[in-house]
Amino acid sequence: MDSCQLQVHHIFPKARLYEAGYARPEVNALANFTFLTQATNLQVTDRDPAEYLPEFAEKNPGVLESHWIPMDRDLW
Numbered sequence: 001m002d003s004c005q006l007q008v009h010h011i012f013p014k015a016r017l018y019e020a021g022y023a024r025p026e027v028n029a030l031a032n033f034t035f036l037t038q039a040t041n042l043q044v045t046d047r048d049p050a051e052y053l054p055e056f057a058e059k060n061p062g063v064l065e066s067h068w069i070p071m072d073r074d075l076w
Contacts, residue, residue: 006035013046
C-alpha cells in the first residue's frame with residue numbers, strides 16, 4: 001500500500017469506546033472518523049485523543065479544525 005494513500009482512522013479508539021460501554025453505531029459514527037496517511041495513522045494507533053490531539057495541533061496549526069475535530073478539549 002502506498003504510504004501517501006489515506007486511511008480511515010477512528011479518532012477515539014474502538015476498544016476504548018467499547019470498554020466505556022458505547023454501542024457499535026456510536027463507535028462507528030461518522031463523527032468518530034477522519035482520514036490520515038498511513039504514516040500518521042501508525043503514529044496515532046490507539047492512543048488517547050486527549051494525548052495526541054494537542055501534539056498534532058501544536059505541530060500543525062489548523063489541522064484539527066480541517067478535520068472537523070472540535071477544539072473544546074472537554075469533548076476529547
